[in-house]
Amino acid sequence: MSDFPKFVHLTEMGPREGFQIESKNIPTDDKVRFIDALSETGVKRIQITAFVSPRWVPQMADADEVARRFTPRPGVTYTALALNERGRQRIKAYAGKLSLDEGPLTVWATDEFCRRNNNCTRLEQLEGLAGRAREAAAGGLKETAVRVGAAFGCNFHGEVPLAELMWVLERQWRIWHEVGVKVTGCWLADTMGWANPLQIKRTIGAIRERWPEIVNWSLHLHDTRGLGMPNLYAALEMGVDRFDACCAGLGGCPYGGSGNAAGNVCTEDVGFMCREMGIGTDVDLEKMIECARLAEEVVGHVLPGHIYKGWPLPRLGTRWHALYSARPAGPVG
Secondary structure: OOOOOOEEEEEEOHHHHHOOOOOOOOOHHHHHHHHHHHOOOOOOEEEEEEEOOOOOOHHHOOHHHHHHHOOOOOOOEEEEEEOOHHHHHHHHOOEOOEEEOOHHHOEEOOHHHHHHHHOOOHHHHHHHHHHHHHHHHHOOOOEEEEEEEOOOEEOOOEEOOHHHHHHHHHHHHHHHHHOOOEEEEEEEEEOOOOOOHHHHHHHHHHHHHHOOOOOEEEEEEEOOOOOHHHHHHHHHHOOOOEEEEEHHHOOOOOOOOOOOOOOEOEHHHHHHHHHHOOOEEOOOHHHHHHHHHHHHHHHOOOOOOOHHHHOOOOOOOOHHHHHHHHOOOOOOO
16 A cells, blocks of 8 residues: 655755766856755755865865855755765854755765775774764754665665665664664665665665654655656655755766766656645745756756656646647647
């Protein structure tokens, strides 16, 4: 039996996850313009940049400038990614405007990708997590989520068996349990597009069976091999109600080895599908479509999103019906 949520929350990752893989230098003005436009689309959480070394991620060299110049909208949470203490200290300079993303608490499912992305092993990541967990508990944290990247497979390792994923989750759960913080959430990332819908459902089912107290779910799905949306649908069937997404389908990991593959599931495509299924979202579809067109303009090439090119369904009485009706008659194609 399917257990579709009534409402889905989307975290917009375009300004960070989306731009990080682009080879063209994107001017800071365009990044700020894009972030400010996204702020008007209804999404309640936007990841705007990453405080990382520009040597490894050149597009993030202007992180401080972006953080200074974008205009926050009340009711929207803006986050930034940092992978080490230096990055976290840089984010603190924008306290009140930016929140630290939970990325440092993520453990990669394979050593191969962990070395490429973080220059360490899984065990070293877990050791670092233990220290962060002690600090968080001392600061009064009561509940948290376990987080695994490359949770379903890795281009440099192969498929991640469910038993291997459960081992990583178990180690994280123990770390939090030992400091008295309850694990009530789970975030899984299909970083390199290995998951399939059946695997999504089996994985969520197995984790729920092992830890029934985990009730808050979030997935980060990539469309690398065209299964991003089918995987999202499978997660919806399991009741998952939080997803990361990128406007126009921007994105991709520069260390994933997938070349010019599609990035995250597309924000406006997800918003459209949910709307057609009677599931509410934060997304103002028309404004997100305008942002998708802006994204294409900024990066200078066609992006993989569908709805911003094909438009929503032209139902009678809608703006889209009027636009379709105004098109000249002629052959289709």
